[in-house]
Every structure is written in structure tokens, then in C-alpha cells.
Amino acid sequence: MDPNRINRLEELLARNPEDPVLGYGLGSAHREAGNLPRAREILEEVVRQKPGYAAAWEVLGLTLEEMGDREEAIRVYENGIRISREGGFLAPEKQMARRLKRLLSPRAKNRIPEE
Secondary structure (H helix, E strand, O other), X not given: OOHHHHHHHHHHHHHOXXXXXXXXXXXXXXXXXXXXXXXXXXHHHHHHHOOOOHHHHXXXXXXXXXXXXXXXXXXXXXXXXXXXXXXXXXXXXXXXXXXXXXXXXXXXHHOOOOO
């Protein structure tokens, strides 16, 4: 991930903190760069400000999975699936349902997260 891109997005979001598209982009960029705590912080704010933003719920769930927070990822996917259905967003709903199913499988419950 280009650090300049993250810096530019941080600057833009600082000027317009209520812009969910900027927040989504910045949260996704931080996730891709491996800065999962910052990605989580930003994406949680995006879904708080705009609860109907299905794609943000999906990336937040993925971030939580990558952080090893299985229970919170499950909660986020469940909410995201509901929101996606209500808004008619089929792609995020499908992706989150697939990830949720994997997290709820007996094999996933017994797996020790890698560090």
C-alpha cells in the first residue's frame, strides 16, 4: 500500500470527517497496509455514521477476522447481512453470509488463531 495514498486520505477525512466514502477508502487502505487497529477504528465510525453502508460492514468484519476477534466479526456480519438485505445489496450480503457460515462452522470454533 502506498503510504502517500493513506496520508492523502487521512488529510481528506480530517477535512470532512462525516464523509463515509472517504472513511471506507481510508479504512480499507489501512487494512490492506496491515494497520488493523486503525482500520477497525475508522470503519466502526463509518458504520456508526452511516449504518446502511453495506460494503463498510463487510470490510469491518474482514478486519475483525484478521485481528482474531471472531465473536465481534460474527456480530458485524450478522448486522451487515441484515442491512444488505434491507438495502438490496446482494454482493456484500453474499460475501458476508459466506464468511459468517465459515466462522460458525464447528471446525472454525476449534481452530486456534495464528499470531
